[in-house]
Amino acid sequence: MEIQEKINILFWRTGFYGALTVGGFGTLYQSITNEFLKRNHKVHFASGGLMDLHPDVDFHLIEYSKLLRNFPEVLNFPYNQKSSKEILKLINKHNIDLLYLQHHDFHYGLDLLKKKTNIPLILQIDSIEQWVKQNWGGKLYFKNMINWCEEIEVQSADAILVISETVKNQLTELYDVDQNKIFISPSGVDTDKFNPSIKGEDIRAKYGLIGTDYVIGYSGLFNLYHGIDTLVKSIPAIVNEIKNVKFLLIGDGQLRPEIDDFVEKHHLEHLVTITGLVPYKDVPQHLAACDILVSPFNSSANTTFFNSPIKTFEYMAMGKPIVTTNIGELKSICIDSENSVVMDEGSFDSLAQSILRLKQNDELRTKISKNARDFVVKNFSWSNKYNLIMEVYNNLKHKK
Amino acid sequence: MELLVNLIGNAGEMIKNTNLNNQNIKIIKIDEKDLAKPKKIIKLLKSGDYSNVYFGTIDLRFLRFEFFMKLYMLLSFHWNGAIIDEKGNKINFSLIKFLLIDIPKIIVEVIASVWQIIFHHLKVFIILWKYKKK
Numbered sequence: 001m002e003i004q005e006k007i008n009i010l011f012w013r014t015g016f017y018g019a020l021t022v023g024g025f026g027t028l029y030q031s032i033t034n035e036f037l038k039r040n041h042k043v044h045f046a047s048g049g050l051m052d053l054h055p056d057v058d059f060h061l062i063e064y065s066k067l068l069r070n071f072p073e074v075l076n077f078p079y080n081q082k083s084s085k086e087i088l089k090l091i092n093k094h095n096i097d098l099l100y101l102q103h104h105d106f107h108y109g110l111d112l113l114k115k116k117t118n119i120p121l122i123l124q125i126d127s128i129e130q131w132v133k134q135n136w137g138g139k140l141y142f143k144n145m146i147n148w149c150e151e152i153e154v155q156s157a158d159a160i161l162v163i164s165e166t167v168k169n170q171l172t173e174l175y176d177v178d179q180n181k182i183f184i185s186p187s188g189v190d191t192d193k194f195n196p197s198i199k200g201e202d203i204r205a206k207y208g209l210i211g212t213d214y215v216i217g218y219s220g221l222f223n224l225y226h227g228i229d230t231l232v233k234s235i236p237a238i239v240n241e242i243k244n245v246k247f248l249l250i251g252d253g254q255l256r257p258e259i260d261d262f263v264e265k266h267h268l269e270h271l272v273t274i275t276g277l278v279p280y281k282d283v284p285q286h287l288a289a290c291d292i293l294v295s296p297f298n299s300s301a302n303t304t305f306f307n308s309p310i311k312t313f314e315y316m317a318m319g320k321p322i323v324t325t326n327i328g329e330l331k332s333i334c335i336d337s338e339n340s341v342v343m344d345e346g347s348f349d350s351l352a353q354s355i356l357r358l359k360q361n362d363e364l365r366t367k368i369s370k371n372a373r374d375f376v377v378k379n380f381s382w383s384n385k386y387n388l389i390m391e392v393y394n395n396l397k398h399k400k
Numbered sequence: 401m402e403l404l405v406n407l408i409g410n411a412g413e414m415i416k417n418t419n420l421n422n423q424n425i426k427i428i429k430i431d432e433k434d435l436a437k438p439k440k441i442i443k444l445l446k447s448g449d450y451s452n453v454y455f456g457t458i459d460l461r462f463l464r465f466e467f468f469m470k471l472y473m474l475l476s477f478h479w480n481g482a483i484i485d486e487k488g489n490k491i492n493f494s495l496i497k498f499l500l501i502d503i504p505k506i507i508v509e510v511i512a513s514v515w516q517i518i519f520h521h522l523k524v525f526i527i528l529w530k531y532k533k534k
Contacts, residue, residue, distance in 0.1 A: 018463075019409075019457070050462075068509060068513060069465070070464070070466065071510075142521075152524065
């Protein structure tokens with residue numbers, strides 16, 4: 001039996017997320033650091049903002065400038081120098097074996113580290129930053145700069161982990177990058193934390209949901225591509241079909257004002273509960289409180305949906321019946337009538353009909369719930385990601 | 401009636417921990433990016449004849465766009481307004497402090513920002529040029 005070497009790994013999260021600790025990035029880091037801790041590696045974490053991590057993680061806050069906080073993007077520029085120097089100190093002080101950085105806009109700190117250290121540098125890229133700025137709200141400032149920084153990071157990294165084939169293709173089109181150093185590493189789910197035996201009665205009671213209520217649930221940030229607006233705008237059509245239906249929307253985000261307005265204008269307050277952000281540890285109980293879970297993702301800006309959504313994997317791991325779109329990367333994950341019911345992207349009627357179809361068919365609900373759980377346990381547990389990181393690390397270590 | 405403009409975070413915690421009157425406060429959620437729309441924000445602050453307004457966030461340590469929030473309070477004549485967080489921390493608006501501290505500070509920030517933009521554009525351009533030359 002091969003004995004796995006114990007390493008000192010340093011995760012580096014740049015980007016100004018402020019005090020926000022939940023969302024996809026929070027889940028990713030909690031989960032992947034736990035995978036390393038479980039196997040007795042020493043885990044260090046440096047971040048520009050707070051993180052909700054296991055107490056055994058050695059956490060270091062590297063704060064952004066207090067002065068440059070009133071104009072967009074500028075605060076990222078000096079942070080490169082400051083954070084890279086701090087990271088270098090941590091690498092030397094703790095004898096770090098591997099650095100794992102999630103790419104963020106206007107970050108080019110890997111260049112300095114490449115010159116000053118010989119440890120393997122792994123870069124994770126979830127999206128092309130220029131595209132995100134242009135299509136997911138806000139304005140794109142310093143277009144050249146955002147691309148230049150991204151290219152420097154790509155060139156400096158020893159290996160790049162991308163979350164999907166689509167991101168790999170986008171990266172390859174934009175930059176002259178060695179294909180051999182790109183690895184596809186989708187998101188995952190902790191299948192012990194999210195499992196079908198979790199009870200949701202307490203959550204139902206907390207939000208006044210009674211036993212006969214048929215609860216449609218959504219969990220995640222209220223951002224553009226998640227399709228939360230599609231779900232909310234479908235509520236009048238769903239209510240027409242199912243009389244005792246209620247909606248539990250778990251999360252918050254950019255589209256919240258729009259969602260609140262719609263609910264108020266259509267007098268849906270008695271049917272819709274919006275929990276706001278909930279601690280990640282409480283998410284499984286919230287999902288357990290629902291009868292059907294919905295993830296109506298949309299491919300905004302006519303681009304192939306490139307994400308590897310943790311939300312979908314968490315739904316599947318809970319063994320709940322799911323209504324979802326199967327755009328882009330989801331095509332190979334969500335199969336209609338096998339592990340989910342697939343709706344048409346952006347269609348209110350299709351979403352309502354899919355929910356009705358599930359509610360009326362006990363056999364279908366049971367079948368897709370079981371298949372979904374089996375599918376993620378086999379293919380999308382976080383240990384798959386851990387194994388890939390260690391494999392890449394071992395290869396890089398031998399090369400260096 | 402008072403107004404809490406919630407940028408991000410749990411409004412209930414903000415109200416409880418800053419001892420605001422839960423029965424007398426309207427909560428409106430906006431996105432941080434909306435702070436770049438002065439007309440929209442000032443219209444919102446003036447809309448309901450509110451006796452006072454608050455901007456709410458998770459943690460003041462990580463606050464951005466503080467100057468603009470204060471500027472909107474000034475322009476909507478809510479000079480007793482404040483920025484609050486979930487832990488009960490508060491930055492009260494003060495006209496004197498705004499004129500004597502915040503305005504000079506924003507001038508320094510503008511100058512420093514211009515310098516940062518020029519310096520880092522040049523630096524990044526040179527680093528990338530070196531990579532491409534290799």
